[in-house]
Amino acid sequence: MTSTGTAELVIVANRLPVDRVVEADGSLHWRRSPGGLVSAMEPVMKLHGGAWVGWPGSADDVIEPFEEDGLQLIPISLSASEVEEFYEGFSNGTLWPLYHDVVAKPEFHREWWDSYVTVNRRFAEKAAEVAAPHAMVWVHDYQLQLVPQMLRDLRPDLRIGFFLHIPFPPAELFQQLPWRRQVLEGLLGADIVGFQLPGGAQNFVRLVRQRVGFKTHRDTVYLPDGRLVRAASYPISIDTADFEALARSVTVTERAAAIREALGNPKRVILGVDRLDYTKGIYPRLRAYAELVADGVFDVEDTVFVQVATPSRERVEQYRRLRDEIDRLVGRVNGDLGEIGRPAISYLHSSYPREEMAALYRAADIMMVTPYRDGMNLVAKEYVACRYDNDGALVLSEFAGAAFELSQSWLVNPYDINGMKAALVEAASAEPKELTRRMKAMRKTVIEKDVASWASGFLDDLTTIRPVHRRRVRR
Numbered sequence: 001m002t003s004t005g006t007a008e009l010v011i012v013a014n015r016l017p018v019d020r021v022v023e024a025d026g027s028l029h030w031r032r033s034p035g036g037l038v039s040a041m042e043p044v045m046k047l048h049g050g051a052w053v054g055w056p057g058s059a060d061d062v063i064e065p066f067e068e069d070g071l072q073l074i075p076i077s078l079s080a081s082e083v084e085e086f087y088e089g090f091s092n093g094t095l096w097p098l099y100h101d102v103v104a105k106p107e108f109h110r111e112w113w114d115s116y117v118t119v120n121r122r123f124a125e126k127a128a129e130v131a132a133p134h135a136m137v138w139v140h141d142y143q144l145q146l147v148p149q150m151l152r153d154l155r156p157d158l159r160i161g162f163f164l165h166i167p168f169p170p171a172e173l174f175q176q177l178p179w180r181r182q183v184l185e186g187l188l189g190a191d192i193v194g195f196q197l198p199g200g201a202q203n204f205v206r207l208v209r210q211r212v213g214f215k216t217h218r219d220t221v222y223l224p225d226g227r228l229v230r231a232a233s234y235p236i237s238i239d240t241a242d243f244e245a246l247a248r249s250v251t252v253t254e255r256a257a258a259i260r261e262a263l264g265n266p267k268r269v270i271l272g273v274d275r276l277d278y279t280k281g282i283y284p285r286l287r288a289y290a291e292l293v294a295d296g297v298f299d300v301e302d303t304v305f306v307q308v309a310t311p312s313r314e315r316v317e318q319y320r321r322l323r324d325e326i327d328r329l330v331g332r333v334n335g336d337l338g339e340i341g342r343p344a345i346s347y348l349h350s351s352y353p354r355e356e357m358a359a360l361y362r363a364a365d366i367m368m369v370t371p372y373r374d375g376m377n378l379v380a381k382e383y384v385a386c387r388y389d390n391d392g393a394l395v396l397s398e399f400a401g402a403a404f405e406l407s408q409s410w411l412v413n414p415y416d417i418n419g420m421k422a423a424l425v426e427a428a429s430a431e432p433k434e435l436t437r438r439m440k441a442m443r444k445t446v447i448e449k450d451v452a453s454w455a456s457g458f459l460d461d462l463t464t465i466r467p468v469h470r471r472r473v474r475r
């Protein structure tokens, strides 16, 4: 395929970095999605005349490419059955639970796989069309693992990078996937396959050796045609300065005070913020807290738990079930332990703008991030970014990628309720000096390693990697 495209840098992700907003008067426009990825990419995209290929988020939307805020956006349309089979099905009913330690049981359906192949091909063809000769293409996440090889077949001149935002599982679990070899071969189309943690990269290299039979050495895979593929870790981060500036603003400061006031000015606010997902460990966290209230360690007069759960993937069965479970637990805890005007848990099933999140982080004395498994978890980093006066305690699951860098948090095992109770009590009674010591160290990390350094780290490696290695390697 010869190139007619002009974009020197192409981002390929399941979602476009904008959300469609319908105003009260019925008019339509696009608003930049919250995530840090787009703000990190924006300067490089503008510099290189970049394009972003992605799905606008609803079924049967056929939208022409458009420009928003100087970014060239290329929508990919999914039919209603593709939303069901590719997005809700294979991506979120098969890969998501499989890659998260099988916290829920993955379902394997051949029609879902077929749809995954079809949709991945559509993304690859579009990227091949818009990329300039020898351009860089950066493919993101588990929904698009076949794109690197499909794209390489169409456009061998490109430099292709892939980054997986979620964990890459150990061979023992990955092996369950009936299409394991196809997925590995899909990823091997990239020059660099990036993971959140070194463990993910190691799992991948080991699987390639075992399942595809290619020679590997440390982080490098040697393909029979002489090409090399590098597997390495690039822990993602947030726009730290931006979050801190937001947290310091007058509006957010006032809003944080108003939140505490509305909660009855308690001595202690504990906070959880998650997409409503079964990997996030919301249930055991609320139970640990509720038991401490029932045990008389915390009193609802002076302690409150605020749990924000953002609606997510609501048509997938496992997510519906989780919502019911959390509703039931919160109802029972508040019924048993709450008092008039003093619920033990203030539960919000809603999504909020960044300003409100920053105000919540400012209002919280203790932040609980307790996933059973998580690629990184940016909420933990956002909380740290907002604690500019070096106070506040972070209770963090050792199974979140963030635990790798934020080792000065109170690390917990979410499967161990007693352990979580002990950590929560310790965090709640820590001396200010201890809080400062821990928070300072964590802040240093998120200030030094922000999303811009993450993106440039990956792209610099992709730029300097030798694209094709003619030397044949004996297997």
Ligand code: G6P
Binding pocket: 014, 015, 141, 142, 165, 166, 312, 313
């Ligand atoms: C995780 C995934 C992303 C995904 C996001 C929201 O962070 O790694 O790829 O976009 O969840 O999920 P959704 O299904 O709404 O896109």
